[in-house]
Amino acid sequence: MKQLLSIITICTILFSSCKKDDAPEYNSNVKAELSVEFDNIAGSSDLQLNTGSYVNAAGETFSVSKLKYYVSNFVFTRTDGTVYTVPQNESYFLIDESDDATHEPSMYIPEGEYNKVSFILGVDSLRSTKDISERTGVLDPANTGSDMYWDQSKGYIFFNIEGNSTASPSAGLFNYHIGGFGGSTIAAINNIKIITLDLAARGIPQVKSGKKTNIHLMADILKMFTGTANVSIASTPSVMFETFSSNIANNYCAMFRHDHTEN
Amino acid sequence: MKKNLFLITFIFAFPIFSIACDICGCGVGNNYIGILPEFRKQIFGLRYKYNSMLTHLGVDGTRTYLTARENYNTVEAWGGWNITKKFRIMAAVPYSFNERNNQGVTNTKNGLGDISVWAYYQLLNKRNTVLNKKLLVQSLWIGGGIKLPTGKYNPSDKSSGSTAVNLFQLGTGSIDLNIGAMYDIRLQDMGINLSANYKMNNMNRFNYSYGNKYNLNAQAYYKFNIKNKIVIAPNAGVQFERSATDRDKGFTVDVSGGRLLTALAGVEIAYNKIAIGCNFQTPLSQNLAKGIVRSNNRLMLHIALAF
Numbered sequence: 001m002k003q004l005l006s007i008i009t010i011c012t013i014l015f016s017s018c019k020k021d022d023a024p025e026y027n028s029n030v031k032a033e034l035s036v037e038f039d040n041i042a043g044s045s046d047l048q049l050n051t052g053s054y055v056n057a058a059g060e061t062f063s064v065s066k067l068k069y070y071v072s073n074f075v076f077t078r079t080d081g082t083v084y085t086v087p088q089n090e091s092y093f094l095i096d097e098s099d100d101a102t103h104e105p106s107m108y109i110p111e112g113e114y115n116k117v118s119f120i121l122g123v124d125s126l127r128s129t130k131d132i133s134e135r136t137g138v139l140d141p142a143n144t145g146s147d148m149y150w151d152q153s154k155g156y157i158f159f160n161i162e163g164n165s166t167a168s169p170s171a172g173l174f175n176y177h178i179g180g181f182g183g184s185t186i187a188a189i190n191n192i193k194i195i196t197l198d199l200a201a202r203g204i205p206q207v208k209s210g211k212k213t214n215i216h217l218m219a220d221i222l223k224m225f226t227g228t229a230n231v232s233i234a235s236t237p238s239v240m241f242e243t244f245s246s247n248i249a250n251n252y253c254a255m256f257r258h259d260h261t262e263n
Numbered sequence: 264m265k266k267n268l269f270l271i272t273f274i275f276a277f278p279i280f281s282i283a284c285d286i287c288g289c290g291v292g293n294n295y296i297g298i299l300p301e302f303r304k305q306i307f308g309l310r311y312k313y314n315s316m317l318t319h320l321g322v323d324g325t326r327t328y329l330t331a332r333e334n335y336n337t338v339e340a341w342g343g344w345n346i347t348k349k350f351r352i353m354a355a356v357p358y359s360f361n362e363r364n365n366q367g368v369t370n371t372k373n374g375l376g377d378i379s380v381w382a383y384y385q386l387l388n389k390r391n392t393v394l395n396k397k398l399l400v401q402s403l404w405i406g407g408g409i410k411l412p413t414g415k416y417n418p419s420d421k422s423s424g425s426t427a428v429n430l431f432q433l434g435t436g437s438i439d440l441n442i443g444a445m446y447d448i449r450l451q452d453m454g455i456n457l458s459a460n461y462k463m464n465n466m467n468r469f470n471y472s473y474g475n476k477y478n479l480n481a482q483a484y485y486k487f488n489i490k491n492k493i494v495i496a497p498n499a500g501v502q503f504e505r506s507a508t509d510r511d512k513g514f515t516v517d518v519s520g521g522r523l524l525t526a527l528a529g530v531e532i533a534y535n536k537i538a539i540g541c542n543f544q545t546p547l548s549q550n551l552a553k554g555i556v557r558s559n560n561r562l563m564l565h566i567a568l569a570f
Contacts, residue, residue: 024513046328046366202322202553203517211512218327257322259329260555263514 024208026111032209035104036074036117037216038095039259040067047221049097057226060233062165062174067097067221068148069159070123070138076109077116079204084109092123094138094145104214113204117215118196121253122158125181125192129155154241155181158191159252161221168237176224176239178248189241191249195256203261214262223255224248302343308538308567310339310355317557318363318431324554331365333431337376349385354378359414363431370431374415377434381408381441393450400449408441410462418469436467452486456500466510474507474520482527492534499528502544521551523558538567 040047042054047064055061071093074086086107093105127135129152135141139156141149148157162175180189197217199205205213225231229247231239239245314335321327341355357376362369387403414434443460458480466472482500489495502525509519529542544561551558 041328044326044328044330202555206514208514218321259321259327260319260518263511263516 024206026113026208028110028112030111030209031108032111032207033106033212034076034109034205034207035106035212035214036071036119037104037214038071039103039216039218040095040097041218041220043220043222047097054222056222056233057230058167058232058234060165060167062163062167062233064097064161064163064221066160066162069095069121070148070156071095071105071119071121072123072127073120074107075118076114077118079113079115079200084114088127092127092137092139094148106212109207111208113206115200115204116196116198117258118194121193121195122179122191123156123181125155125184125190128181129184150179150241153183153188155179158193159249161224165233165237167232167234169234170237174233174237176245176248177241178239178245178252180241180245189243189245191246193249193253195253197256197258199258199261202258203263205261206263211263216259216262218257218259220255220257221252224252227251227254302345302569304345304570306343306567306569308341308565310337310341310563310565312337312339313562315559315561316551317559318555320555320557324557328366331363333361333363336360336362349388351383353381353383353408357414359433361431361433372431372433374433376414377410377439378413379408379410379441381406397451398449400447400454402447404445406441406443406445408443410435410439410441412436412438412467416467416469416471418471435464435473436469437465437472439464439473452488453483454485455481455483457481470512472510474509476504476506478502478504484531494531494533496531496533497529498531498542499526501526501547518552518555521549521553521556523549523551525558525561529563536568536570538565538569540565 042052045052050063050065053061053063072091073088074091076084086109090107094102096102123139138144148160150157157177157179159178164172165174166172168174178191180191182188182190182192199215205215207213228250231248231251236244239248316333318331318333319329321330337357337359339355339357341353343351343353345351356378359374359376361372383404383406385402385404387401389401391399393399412434416432416434416436440463441460443458445458447454447456459477461477463475464473480500480502482498484496484498486494486496505522506520509516524547525544526547527542527544529540531538531540541564546558549558
């Protein structure tokens with residue numbers, strides 16, 4: 001019995017001495033870095049420009065030589081339901097598969113835990129019609145955005161994918177330049193898509209100063225070819241500013257998944 | 264002859280409290296290691312464990328280019344010493360051969376794992392004759408143990424995006440504590456064994472702590488005596504494991520913890536001083552690391568010498 005008592009005593013001492021660290025406290029007046037990673041994939045493969053070979057829903061083999069798209073107007077919802085909208089001027093990004101530096105746009109948002117993110121895939125109509133002086137950086141049509149802009153009436157190309165496929169009747173090439181902000185004076189094609197993703201199921205970002213938090217999204221380009229309407233490279237190797245473009249936009253707005261969060 | 268009888272009567276009465284890899288199995292890796300042969304003075308054995316899992320699964324369990332298959336092979340030297348009739352010490356020294364395969368590229372990590380030491384006390388040891396002279400034996404053990412950070416913990420394996428699940432380590436890097444209890448009831452040759460174990464993990468020097476976990480195990484066994492020389496004891500049961508989420512610098516790690524229910528079946532064979540055994544575990548239901556990790560089947564083989 002004495003032995004038993006001594007064992008119990010030892011256990012009690014050992015176990016009471018190890019207390020877990022308390023949860024961090026968040027100060028909503030302090031902003032901290034949060035990035036949203038756009039990891040472009042093709043099914044179960046990482047997307048490799050030019051060298052990777054993929055098969056779409058129509059069974060067509062293709063490769064991708066260019067993939068660029070705009071993401072903008074980020075809004076984050078905290079676990080308590082309150083919402084933080086990133087200031088609009090700091091909220092335009094151009095994801096370019098050929099440039100790693102563009103894959104993880106960084107923002108500064110108040111400390112806290114967030115369970116939802118939403119953003120526009122494309123450029124909102126208001127910004128699309130603003131004076132050129134208010135469309136700088138990635139939105140500058142004379143610079144970074146040069147291959148992502150048509151003209152004043154059509155506005156920006158939101159999503160630009162080009163590549164090669166033996167299925168294409170047009171010299172083995174395909175290109176999909178998808179855009180359309182709805183028109184400024186006369187109603188036109190509107191392919192502005194708001195993407196909303198739940199973050200709770202795969203890991204809540206815990207945003208806190210002194211560390212970087214990364215929301216790792218995966219964007220599966222195969223989804224572009226299927227969903228609301230199947231897209232075949234053989235029958236439509238090139239889609240620009242035309243009504244069919246809405247089929248592609250409806251497809252690709254389902255290509256984003258929250259894979260995990262790096263806290 | 265007397266010695267043989269002793270072995271036949273007592274052998275396989277006591278499954279060990281889990282001594283296992285903390286990391287394999289997403290923190291719920293309290294691998295069941297089989298029914299322990301009974302011994303008078305001391306026992307030494309070698310145990311081989313195989314355990315594999317898929318890590319970094321995509322949404323809805325799909326495989327992405329980040330998905331990896333991780334295989335954990337562990338060879339463990341272990342021993343037990345009876346200090347008094349009611350008090351015993353046990354220790355295990357594991358050596359792990361771990362491999363991780365992603366997109367055709369395999370990384371390996373071999374080395375010493377975390378050494379653990381246990382002390383057990385027998386609270387109850389009752390023998391009655393019931394139902395037409397059948398022997399009813401009951402025992403209850405409680406124990407406490409300590410796990411030392413002898414296995415290498417590499418903090419850089421934790422942070423990179425492609426290995427967001429912090430499992431591919433040889434040790435936890437922390438001194439961790441265990442408590443457990445085991446109850447065994449046997450009517451003649453047929454028995455039921457219940458055990459419970461709770462493990463409390465501390466923070467390592469990189470401010471990472473694996474989630475605390477518990478496991479519950481229930482199984483039945485039957486001992487066949489063949490000419491009073493060989494004992495063959497098949498056994499089968501279920502095990503439930505649950506682990507809290509890990510903490511990294513105080514922040515909860517969502518891709519950790521979870522629960523796993525497995526079915527297990529095995530057989531133990533004893534002849535004179537030698538015992539050999541094996542068991543197989545297969546998941547019945549699981550939700551590990553929010554579905555990002557999936558546990559596969561596990562296998563264990565062992566050989567021991569009892570004195």
